[in-house]
Amino acid sequence: MNHRITVVALSRAIARTFTTVAPTPSSFPMKTVTRSNFEPALEALSDYVRSADFVAVDLEMTGIASAPWRESFEFDRNDIRYLKVKDSAEKFAIIQFGVCPFRWDSEKLSLIAYPHNFYIFPRQEISSRGPSCEFLCQTASMDFLARYQFDFNLCLREGISYLSREQENELLQQLPRDCADSGGFPLVNIPDLFFTERMKIKFKEWCDYLLLGGSSISETHGISGGANQQFQTSFYKTRPALSLAGFTAHQLRLIQMVIRKHFEDLAYVSMNFEGSHIQQLVVYVDSKADRDLLLKEVKEDNHKGFKHKIKAAVGFRHVIDLLCTEKKLIVGHNCFLDIAHIHSKFFGPLPITAEEFGSSIIKHLPHIIDTKVLLNSNDLLQQLMKKSSTSLSSAFALLCPQIALGYKNCDLASLSRVKAEVQVDDIRASNWDPGAKHEAGFDAFMTGCIFAQACSHLGIDFKLLSPSEDLAYNKLLQKHINHLYLSWTSGDIINLATGNMTTESMSNSKKRRPKIIHDNIVLIWGFPSKIMAGDLKECIVKAFGYSAVTSVYQIDETAAFIQFSRSGLVSDFLVLKETLERKNSTISVLNPLWKLLEGGKTRAAKYEAYYEICRSALLKSLFADQAEAIGIKCKTMQTHLEAIEGRAAREEDPPTREILSANEIMESLYSPVVEKQVETSKLL
Template sequence: MDVTRHNFFELLPEIEAAIDASDFLSIDGEFTGLSSTNAINTFDTPAECYQHFKTSSKDFLLIQFGLSTFRWDAKSQSYKHSDFTFFLFPRPQLKSAPDKVFSCQSSSIDFLSKHKFDFNKLFYDGISYVDTIEEARLRDRIQDKQQVEKETKLTSNDSSILKNSISIPESFQLQVNEICERVKKFLEDDQMEDVVIERLNAFQRKIIYQELKANFDKSILVETKLVSNEKRNLVVTRRTSEEEIVKKLEESHAKEWEELEAAVGFSLLARKISSSGKLVVGHCMILDVLHTIHDFFHPLPDVYGDFKSLTSHIFSSLLDTMFMVKTNTFKELFLSVDLSSMFETTSQDPFKPPKIEIEQRGNLTGYPIEKKEFHMAGYDAFITGASLVSIFDYLKRKNPFDVTGIDNDKLCARSKLLKPFLNKLFLYKTSFQASPCIYIDGSDPKPSRDHVFHVKFPKSWVRSDVTDLFEPYGGVGFIAFIDDISAYVSLKQHSQAAFVTSSLCKPQIHYKVTPYWESKGIDVNKTSNDVSMNQATPKAEINPRNDTVQLHKSHDSSSERKGGVKRKLSERSDNDSSEPVKNKSDEDVQKDEPFKSEKRKKKKEKKLSQPSVDEIVITDIVKKSKKGKKSKGVFEVSENWE
């Protein structure tokens, strides 16, 4: 259902009740743009990706927030869901509220328009919001203002007014005299209820207020009333009893607090999602998470480690279904991983979707599964949650030994089956590398970059010129162009990195080849072990090395194969760097290539058959069966599981 500023506060109690009753929540967002720059490179570290995404989150608006609540109903043996599409627009509800400036990306606006996004509803009826820092500033300002009003309206301060009086401009003196005469006649005429003074700017209102207080302070009350966002009038009424003054002040102050609540708006619900502690699910949810934090909670920190700490504080459990379906557990089941394709795949064999029904409770409702309103945030959130329900059912059938015990067979944050996938955000811009994700709890994976080189070349060069340069060294695995004159290049055969370093990384006339870390200005021998993150990470509640899963093989690996030998990260780096460095010139290498012996060919074939460096192996959830045998499910069993 659509939720706007006109029905948000009416529905809020029911939505909060649905959150409390749910087993997990699913979210989705629509934005005015995705990326303000094309600066993210395939080989960027998670810390570098965060900096780029942070900039985009500040530039663009989150204009639609989708939320679906899911709960398991044992009586009907089905999942009940309620779905909401919130239109968001940060209008300045208060005079002192921020007047936000934002950008739009033409491709994003065009995309939303093609999918029938209602921009009129957004700008006319969007729900406002502010973050916690801005809310605190507005709250303090209102409290200070109200305190001053109590002091000035309940007491007479003629001396202070005269002491701090403003000189009246000569051009305005006549109008001041006329207004004072109107107020004098008003006090003499009991039939008049008030005097409304219009068409004054802020400076003029201050002068009039000063003169009226100086001349009629014990007889009148002077208030500023907002007529529209830009128009304010002074209203003069008779001073009555102190009780009546207090009552009017209380009514006025209560209205100001209501206006503040309207300004906070959707942030109230975002904070309810956070405080609920529920599992929050999304599909490729990095931008959803960043915008949610930045818009409703706190500006995104500059330090990467602080971002992880802040995210862990706001969301106790996150699950990115894009990360989930990219793991080796599911890679052969999903030919395509966009949201609609994922839902289609999970709707057929080998998945067996459980029964899903719309929750019938009060004013709440949901999307029918057959409606297919993709790119409407509420529907996308529902489809994400429905897909996870099918995936979880598949995991339970494949891992019968792991569903015993409290909550293990329940789709929630405490389920042991979901533990390997929690708090890992997929980085779609770096999906070709071996570790395209952010580990919220602890250190990120540290894939090797020894086989990656930064290349500068003439503007006249094309892709084939770059590939020809590395052809004598086993060829190119992947090229990530930075601009017209530079690129990152990974080798197809990682063991050839030493030869490239000794041969190509020398002063050249037409090009310059530099090892990856050297191009970043990082001395690997002097830095800490985690070169991908130059800031301290927060204390991890879960050891990521025990909770992660094997990811897809990178596209720049030496060969395509199913399965393959699994190796730990420490073992992998040692094996792949064992090739001795040989001081051969470029000319010698090129002469040797056409005349390789049969023995060299066999040796090369043997290397090609070995697993790629970019296959990250991480221990999955593991468990022995009661008989001490290894599980036959999709998860690997380890004798070291604690």
């Protein structure tokens, strides 16, 4: 079950000489970054990224699929695969982000990795600026993270917040307006009258005190009385001022009115100080010109303070901006969902189509490579993998055995062509105890190591790369750049640069399945809960013949796909279903399909309805509930135009028609078995 929950400094390392740790194994060295050390860590990371040959990334999220029917299915069309990724990226949160720049050290003849593990959390840093963030948590995902000792307390307490570029722009449009005093309003009750009179007395006493030469901020003649210290003398730049505290919003409006009506030499302003809350001030001015100058200064200071708050609230997105600015080769493993999260969280809303998404993302991150695609698309690497799993941990263990084991086994050294060392701050390590899997920083490190070994097997020699050479433009990698699996499960591959789709070879598939033809598929939902996939197939083949159905795939307990052997049977099925439900006669009850239609809640539609249901952002756990929630309630989803076209086709060409009329279908299904049952009932 998914649960909705409300979202709730180290110095920069600049030393150019490094020490190497002793060969005693230790835990994997990695830079953990939270909001307490984010700024200096970002400054150091900037240097690492600028000098990097490539940057590996990995994300840990709070979930994958918002409902069982939102999982990636074999029957999904490419546009629907993208919609499911889009839904996942929009509904779940990133809670850990791994960034690992890799730089070739020509002296050490080794890659130097700088793994960073960022804890992030979408905290609302700017109060009263829209609703707080909400996201889903999938139980299986959270349990998985817990089993690998994910520190949820650290994430919630010290996670780095962020704003997307779109959110930042929206906030900048809301910069405080001119600090003009508010207008007056009628005083309708006695307490308000008493309050305004008291305020007039207080402010007059203060003005008189200033005119008599009082200037010491410690002197509070006629002002500081009261336990709550509602008035504190201060200065706004060189002007005497009173700081107001402990007043309600209504009382502050009354004070504004008193100042406007009775004191030409006072001005009421709200100050948005950097790094603090909004402060209400009453400031003494010498003249109208001085008042105008004050309001101008306050406006400029407020804009500066608000922009400072927005910059601070941008938070982790500064890391993404760094990657975008440097345009380094970004390396991920099965990373389409990761890239979708990056777009959704840090750039803006995801486009509605995969093609538009590709066009948008490469404007920000123009060079992305997926190691899983790389391993599966190259014959040499496939032979090397020996048909093993291309999961991250499996590929790392196979291609980088000595790195995976922390260089403890010298016999494995020859198996990895590229050596890698790790640097955290000013300390390098070449020996560690493995076991940090499923921490985003370590997973990013593994991803980068896999990529380095794959490059070596493809013929890329890091020793021969010049410092000015950009790996993103290497000829041996060009056919793999920006090619990503369209889903988190292996399947069709999208070229982000062109939007073109290519189908992965079936050679890696363990089991060949019938070819999927979406025009031959009927979507059925709302049938009785006791009916399973086998029952569905049995009902339909009894009605249309055993060769009519090629496959049945159950989406969840309320819905299924039926693939017919030819597209004409789709219309036949929909017509027959509608006819049986409309007649509701004895012959209908005896029809093999009646078991499927029992209860009157079964719905059916062509495959296109599946796209409409998946496109909706509504959240229902059961597919049938989702379909009803978005308004697909008709019993049989077939347009009036389709029905007319079907009848016209039958009338014009009766000898060769494929689609039978409802009566013909009914007659053909009135089999001798049914006749015998009817005759037997008469005898009884």
